[in-house]
Amino acid sequence: MKNINFNNTQSYKDLKNHFKKIKNVHLRDLFSSDINRFKKFSILFKNQILIDFSKNRINDNTLMYLLNLARETNVKSVIKEMFSGVKINQTEDRSVLHIALRNRSNMPIIVNNSNIMLEINAVLEKMKYFSNDVISGKWKGYTGKTISDIVNIGIGGSDLGPYMVTEALKAYKNHLNMHYVSNIDGTHISEVLKKIDPETTLFLIASKTFTTDETITNASSAKKWFLHYAKDVNTLDKHFFALSANVKNALNFGIHINNIFKFWDWVGGRFSLWSAAGLSIILSIGFNNFEKFLDGAHDMDNHFYDSDYDKNIPILLALISIWYANFFGSETEAILPYDQYMHRFSAYFQQSNMESNGKSINRNGEKISYHTGPIIWGEPGTNGQHAFYQLMHQGTKLIPCDFIAPVLSHNNLGNHHIKLISNFLAQTQALAFGKSKNEVLNELLLSSKDRASINKILPFYICEGNRPTNSILIRKINPYNLGALISLYEHKIFVQGYILNIYSFDQWGVEIGKKLSQNIFSHLNNNIPDKDYDSSTKGLIHFYKSFIT
Numbered sequence: 336m337k338n339i340n341f342n343n344t345q346s347y348k349d350l351k352n353h354f355k356k357i358k359n360v361h362l363r364d365l366f367s368s369d370i371n372r373f374k375k376f377s378i379l380f381k382n383q384i385l386i387d388f389s390k391n392r393i394n395d396n397t398l399m400y401l402l403n404l405a406r407e408t409n410v411k412s413v414i415k416e417m418f419s420g421v422k423i424n425q426t427e428d429r430s431v432l433h434i435a436l437r438n439r440s441n442m443p444i445i446v447n448n449s450n451i452m453l454e455i456n457a458v459l460e461k462m463k464y465f466s467n468d469v470i471s472g473k474w475k476g477y478t479g480k481t482i483s484d485i486v487n488i489g490i491g492g493s494d495l496g497p498y499m500v501t502e503a504l505k506a507y508k509n510h511l512n513m514h515y516v517s518n519i520d521g522t523h524i525s526e527v528l529k530k531i532d533p534e535t536t537l538f539l540i541a542s543k544t545f546t547t548d549e550t551i552t553n554a555s556s557a558k559k560w561f562l563h564y565a566k567d568v569n570t571l572d573k574h575f576f577a578l579s580a581n582v583k584n585a586l587n588f589g590i591h592i593n594n595i596f597k598f599w600d601w602v603g604g605r606f607s608l609w610s611a612a613g614l615s616i617i618l619s620i621g622f623n624n625f626e627k628f629l630d631g632a633h634d635m636d637n638h639f640y641d642s643d644y645d646k647n648i649p650i651l652l653a654l655i656s657i658w659y660a661n662f663f664g665s666e667t668e669a670i671l672p673y674d675q676y677m678h679r680f681s682a683y684f685q686q687s688n689m690e691s692n693g694k695s696i697n698r699n700g701e702k703i704s705y706h707t708g709p710i711i712w713g714e715p716g717t718n719g720q721h722a723f724y725q726l727m728h729q730g731t732k733l734i735p736c737d738f739i740a741p742v743l744s745h746n747n748l749g750n751h752h753i754k755l756i757s758n759f760l761a762q763t764q765a766l767a768f769g770k771s772k773n774e775v776l777n778e779l780l781l782s783s784k785d786r787a788s789i790n791k792i793l794p795f796y797i798c799e800g801n802r803p804t805n806s807i808l809i810r811k812i813n814p815y816n817l818g819a820l821i822s823l824y825e826h827k828i829f830v831q832g833y834i835l836n837i838y839s840f841d842q843w844g845v846e847i848g849k850k851l852s853q854n855i856f857s858h859l860n861n862n863i864p865d866k867d868y869d870s871s872t873k874g875l876i877h878f879y880k881s882f883i884t
């Protein structure tokens with residue numbers, strides 16, 4: 336992995352110069368001057384996913400310079416390193432091999448002298464049989480009843496991914512009721528426990544490290560609740576499972592060795608939904624569908640590995656993202672799925688992107704002077720249109736957006752879907768082209784208003800436009816296409832981080848708060864006053880204690 340300082344590259348300098356020329360060019364002009372723009376700036380993946388990036392503030396030269404940046408930093412070489420198991424997560428001395436979890440070709444991948452495909456296949460096989468037993472009703476609870484409910488207890492990557500996918504693929508769901516508990520706020524688990532029956536519920540404790548406080552606290556409360564009914568600790572074996580890389584801690588918690596579904600340190604937490612951490616997905620949609628999900632991701636992996644720079648979807652989207660963050664100075668990106676089932680998609684990629692690329696030290700260990708990872712946020716359309724789109728249309732900030740929608744809905748109800756898609760198209764059109772002064776004026780002249788009142792309100796009606804979007808239209812949100820889409824975004828994040836010369840696969844910043852909360856907990860729990868806190872923390876503790884003592 337080369338450590339090339341992004342802003343020392345020739346391509347960066349070229350882009351800087353080029354930016355001066357294009358920064359005020361309007362999308363209206365870019366479209367009117369090139370009738371082939373859509374054709375040139377869109378790519379179709381496997382006849383299933385259309386990526387239209389033509390509504391971006393780019394022209395042929397922009398793309399040429401951006402692609403030069405990818406070539407100059409040699410993105411292709413780091414892709415090869417990742418896929419072959421080189422330890423590119425250097426701050427943790429680990430390989431980054433979520434692609435191995437969906438390596439449907441089964442070509443050997445060697446880590447520490449052994450072919451990890453053997454272990455991966457063994458765990459997949461174990462998940463297949465177990466999920467078939469639970470779904471078919473063969474697996475019984477401690478009183479002999481079949482299973483009706485699954486509770487996944489995990490947080491971060493051990494929650495966001497499986498929850499997002501289970502929701503996105505709800506149309507493929509079987510009879511099992513799925514629940515996700517993540518927050519240490521006791522309200523979360525309490526509300527779930529109210530809905531379930533200990534005799535017919537399985538608890539999946541998903542934690543790569545099996546040390547995460549939220550997860551262990553929730554799992555302990557679940558165990559206590561369960562044993563209150565079941566009495567006998569031996570019954571735990573029928574109801575408690577661990578999805579983890581830390582077998583020792585799972586055993587210490589009281590999980591039977593056969594109930595541990597393993598994954599490995601080379602699976603990053605935020606990329607773990609493809610591993611045993613995704614067992615709840617399999618229980619929800621069945622193993623066959625899960626295989627299709629892996630197939631989709633694998634096909635996107637192959638596209639990413641094999642495609643030339645100018646045809647490579649994750650590379651192109653990463654470059655466009657860098658273009659806005661580092662030249663236009665935009666700080667955020669919105670992900671806007673026009674699909675209610677995908678309501679957790681933005682939240683999932685918020686973790687994936689912001690934990691990966693929220694860094695300010697480059698790979699040489701130096702402080703960075705340019706923008707790294709963007710702030711990721713978003714909500715499903717059309718809800719967002721009635722909430723935050725105003726700022727996107729007329730605010731002072733430039734917010735590049737990804738619009739995502741299925742062509743075919745799983746719920747054909749009247750004209751709902753065609754209206755949904757009309758909104759999707761209208762919003763991307765409005766953001767790009769806006770409403771000019773003349774258009775507004777002509778409209779207002781048709782009204783009964785006099786010229787003086789027209790002149791007064793005119794400025795407020797104008798929408799500048801020139802707001803960039805990517806449109807991603809997917810034939811249908813099915814397991815294959817969702818797998819491909821997630822893989823696309825994962826690789827986009829990886830390329831962004833690599834070009835920006837940061838390490839994308841660690842998250843040391845998360846640790847500081849964890850440590851501090853342990854200190855505060857021991858003080859609060861033992862009621863020990865601590866004079867070393869700052870005055871704000873002391874004041875807050877004082878207020879808290881005034882109500883509980």
Ligand SMILES: O=P(O)(O)OC[C@H]1O[C@H](O)[C@H](O)[C@@H](O)[C@@H]1O
Nearest residue numbers: 491492493542543544547604845
């Ligand atoms: O799966 P676990 O080990 O419990 O970790 C859960 C989460 O906790 C940490 O705070 C990390 O920031 C996340 O990347 C991780 O997904």
